[in-house]
Structures are given as C-alpha cells and as structure tokens.
Amino acid sequence: MDKVGIKEIAAKANVSIATVSYVLNGTRNVRPQTKERVLKVIEELKYKPNNIAKSLKSKKTNTIGVIAEDITVFNVPEIIDGINEYADRYDLHIVLTNLRLHKRVGHNYSNIGAFRKYAENAVSDLLAKQVDGIIYIGIHPRDVTGLIDPGDTPIVYTYCYTKNELSIQYNDEQASYDAIEYLYKKGHHRIAVITGLMDSIPSRLRFNGYFKAVTDFELPFEPQLIKVGNWGLESGLKLTKELLELADPPTALLVMNDVMAAGSLRAARSMGVRVPEDLSLVGFDNREFSDYLNPRITTMNLPLHEMGYSSMRSLLRIIGGDEEHAAEQVPLCVLIERESVAPLVD
Amino acid sequence: MDKVGIKEIAAKANVSIATVSYVLNGTRNVRPQTKERVLKVIEELKYKPNNIAKSLKSKKTNTIGVIAEDITVFNVPEIIDGINEYADRYDLHIVLTNLRLHKRVGHNYSNIGAFRKYAENAVSDLLAKQVDGIIYIGIHPRDVTGLIDPGDTPIVYTYCYTKNELSIQYNDEQASYDAIEYLYKKGHHRIAVITGLMDSIPSRLRFNGYFKAVTDFELPFEPQLIKVGNWGLESGLKLTKELLELADPPTALLVMNDVMAAGSLRAARSMGVRVPEDLSLVGFDNREFSDYLNPRITTMNLPLHEMGYSSMRSLLRIIGGDEEHAAEQVPLCVLIERESVAPLVD
DNA sequence: CTTCCCCTTATAAACGTTTCCATAGATGGT
DNA sequence: ACCATCTATGGAAACGTTTATAAGGGGAAG
Known part of the structure; x- marks a missing residue:
C-alpha cells in the first residue's frame, strides 16, 4: 500500500499535479470531463490528503491550540465542548494541552512558579505546531496575567x-447579587453567606455581589453571618453548624459552591434543622449532583458551554483581524430553582 | 517581525542550513565553536521551529489523535488525563476530537447511524493531519466494532x-463479583441488585458477575430481588421502593451506578429505612458526589486514569511495531469503603 | 486571415525542514 | 612524501502540497 499523493493521481489521470489540486480544492475551473476523470482516479487510488504539506504551503493549519490548566476540574469539559461546537462549524481542529495543574502542584497555588515552565512549554509546542490561535482555559480562581507569552x-x-x-468570563458579582435578590424576594432578610477561600478572585467578586445586594435591599449587615470557607465539604459543614448555633440564626444561606452546600445540608440534618422549612439554601455552580442531594438544591448555573463557544468566536474574530469586536457578551448565570429554598412566612 | 527560519539563522551565522539543523537536533557532531555561534544567533533572532515542515520531511508528527464520543460524559476527562500523563512523558501531542454524541443524538443510541458519519469524518481529518496513532474513547455501553476505519x-x-x-477496558464482571463478595463477607445473604439498561454491555457483564457470585457463595437466588433500572436517579428511587416494600426485603443492595444509588438513598429515607443500619448499599463508579451524599456511599472505583495511560502505552507499542505485546493488564476496580454498608448482625 | 481574448491545462517555484552525499582539510601511519 | 582515514561542513534533493506564471488552442471580432 504505497503512499498515494497528488502526484500519483496526476500520473494515472494524465493531468498535471496542478490540475489535481484544482479539482481537489475547486480553486479554478476545470473541464467537467477532466474533473470526472481525476475524481475517478482519486476514488480508485483511495487518495488521502496530507494536511501537513498543505499547511506548510498555505501557512494555515486550521488548528486551534487549547491549553487547559486542568481538564479534570469539573467545569472544564463543558467549556471544551462549547469550543468544539464552534470548531465543528468551521472545520477547525483542536490540539489539546492539559497542564494537569492539580496533579502536578496540588491544590496549593503558592508554588505555582514551578508550574510556569509547563505552561511555557505548552505554548512553545503549540507555536511550533503553527496553531492559528490559542484558547487558555484557566481554573477560575487565578489571575493568569503574564503567565505565558504567545508571541503574536x-x-x-x-x-x-x-x-x-x-478573557471570556461570566459575571461572578452579578450572579451572587442575583442569588441574594432571589432570596430577598422570597422574604428573607437575615441571609448568611459562606464564601470560598478569600485569596480566590471569584470568592471576592461573589462576596462583593452579596454585599452590594445587602446594601441595595437594605438588609441588615451582620458580620457573624459571614463565614469564610475553603471550598471543601467539611468546611461547609462546620461553618453551617456555627451559623445554626447562633442565638439568632439566619433564615437563608448562600453558599459559594455546591460542594460546601452539600456540607451545609449535612450540618442541617445533623442538627435537626430542616431545609428548606427552617433554612433556605442556595448553592453555586449547578454541579450535576446538586440535583441528587436531598433536598435537591437550588443553585446558580454557570454558562460554561457558552463561554467555550464565545471564546472560540472571539478568537476567530481576532484571527480574522477584527480585534475590536472580539470582546463577547457572555450570557448571565441563571439560578436553577429546586427544593432548597422556601419563602419566609412569619 | 519577519519569519525567521533555519535559513535566516544559517545566513547570519555563516554556516549552511544543514549545520543549523545538526546543532538543533544534535544529529551530528559540530565543532563546539560553530555550535556556540549558531546557538547565539538562534537566541538573538528568537528562532521558533516549525514542526509542520519538520513533520513533512520526517513523516512523524508526534501527534496522537484522540476521538472522544463525548467529553462531557463524567468518566472521560479522567481517561484523557491518563492519556496526557503518558503523552507528556514522551513529548507527544494530542489532537482531540469530541464527537459530542449526546448533544447530537441524545441518549437514545438507536439512531446511531446518523452519528457514524461524524465518526468517519473525525477519522479522515485525523488521518489527513497525519497523526501517528488514534485512541478512541467510547462511552462505555456500546460495542463500537466496525464504526470507523483507520486504514493502517x-x-x-x-x-x-x-x-x-x-480495547483497554476494566473488568465489569469481576468488579460486580467483588462487590457481592464484599457484601457476603459482611454477612449479607439476601442481596438485591438494580441493573442499568439491559441492552447495555456493562449492565449485562455486571449482572453476570452478580450471578456468578451468588452462585459461588451459595446465596439464595430470588428473581424478585433483581430490578432493571435505566441508570437514572428516578429509576433507582422507584425500584428501591419496590424492593423495600417486599414482604421480605433484602438486607443489602448493589446498584450499578451511583446516580441510581442516590435514588436508593432517597427511597430509603422516604420510607424511614436507615442506611446502612437497615439496608446496606453499594454503588458503582465512585462518582465524586458519592462522597457527598448522606450517608457517604460505598462504591466501586473505576481505574479510569490507568485506562487512559494504558491505552497510550499500548498504542505506542503498536506504533513501535510490537503488536503482540500491545495488550495491557488494566488494574482492577477497587471498592471504596464508606458509610453505606454495615455488617449484618442477626 | 489575422489578432485578441478566454478557457483550460502545464511547468516550476516555493513552503521550512532533514538527510544523503560530497568535499576540504587535518591527522597519522608507512 | 604519500595514501588512507577521519572530522567538520556544505550542497542539494526531497517531503506533498499550492499557486504564480506561462502556454496552447479555439472562437469571435476585425
């Protein structure tokens, strides 16, 4: 099974390689009769194009490099799926680099320096592969400015x-604000919050949204209703307990991710507090399991698929030279109503 | 910022392009002094290699095509991560094709025919890109024989x-057998099972394992203890209820995925049956959330990372011409003990 | 019957590398 | 002093395409 290229086709069809190229790409008119003949030979010889050669000449690979800091982080696959949807439409290919951040440096981002060289390598490799553009999928809590240099x-x-x-990013602050507004409209006034780690950007932004809403709706601001968690289930459990042990416990609780919210549920159950009758709970992320918990929890959905899709669209605009219109409006987060919130009746 | 290639380097360093290539790859001895000079120019001109050209000549892309039927299916990212780990070690790159099966044809695999052309396109594209090999990540329940033709x-x-x-696959039958054995050793004899859809291969295999174990340990075989689910939470809930309403309900229950197991938990709670005191429960998949449920459920872990890793290793063996030793032993599934199983005390 | 133009097809250069082969100079054994 | 080796380097072909340019032939217009 010898390699059959455009040259072999040309020989067998008694035309020049140029002609073969023209029928292959429709770049130029070719007499129907000739075209037919060439096509037949292509079929016969089971010609398979070689995009490497094509790319070399045309300086276009139709390939986008995607760098994911960690593909096993729950939200990332859906973002990639969004990228894929767009890529499919435009016949683009994805070369995926998974930086495996967590497996390499764990969850402590302080020694992130050691990680930088992986990122840099990834970029070099991608550039060597002549990708037409790059999408960098972070893992949310970090500012990634200056981490890599993609040249031009x-x-x-x-x-x-x-x-x-x-950066294509949804609006954390707005999301959190909306959650509080929702609770407020259900009649809640004393709304507690469990944040994530406070050196994380989304944590701060979400807290901002909380604070803004509390201010806008003239809700009481009570520092003891603010708890700083660490994103983990145990922390949600512990902090919720503390909240519930308050002399005057809150009637509602916003927890900044679903994992901690699962902890909240556990705390409530262990203390005989009913959700939502005694405590309304809203989570964040709309993780699949938030629908499996008992009660099914009301949570804030993140527009992940759209983020991927938008990233791709922006990138293509930039590639197309339209840098100005690259910025994209990412759809808002929307609250998924389930069973963990009840209106407050006095 | 003109493109700088090997040619520009050669000119500026007063050597031939051949020499530049030799220092770049260390393919041949070059006088230290010359080497030095070339390296300096490379540095100065910020030379970036062009792997496209390299691949064209060398007929090696160092690229593996990964076709994922659906990257948003929960287990897939971890498999990809395993592939990545191996790829990193050997400086291989991944071009990822996501077939987006579920988004395209939904969860009803009967109209899978329409899907075939996506798969075929994916393969053609990958071949055109001259990948050195392909890994096909299915989504488990399907036999995929003959779906695509990767040529040679x-x-x-x-x-x-x-x-x-x-196909690199863990052992479903064994896993299920082991789960029953575990329950048996905890003193349980009347063990019910909730399967997945029975047109799914893992469902049948797991049932096989169940049946074998029941036979080996001389447990009573009672058809009313066998329920056929559909992988969804609601089905777990409904079937568990039926089981618990039996005149003589089982003391233990093996559920063939964690989602249905979440349903079982819900059923038990709604009927005032305590897990694990009144009913021992083991799930399947070791989904992240199985640790968030209440109680945290004991479940069967799948060696996903290893499967990815092994796939890659096998593939490279085949590429290296060692077809015989390509088959890999995939690590067994291991049961993750948590809180949902208690020993049976009479 | 020229002349011009258009339509179709061919020739060959180019893309950025690798690598085979050749060459020039140095070394060393006789 | 000569030939055989050996080392360091250069020249040029090749990888499979695209595409600029040229060329041949036919028809319409003069």
Missing part, C-alpha cells in the same frame, strides 16, 4: 482572570 | 467494547 499568535483566555488580555 | 494507522479503543480490535 492570537490568544483568548477563559474561566480565569486577566489584566489586559481578553 | 494504529488505533486502540478504550471505555467501550470491540470484537477483534484492541
């Missing part, structure tokens, strides 16, 4: 924060 | 079933 290959960031570079 | 590009399948092709 277009890049867009998503699911992370940047200073000057374009 | 090496391929290995994983997380799906095949007839003659090499």
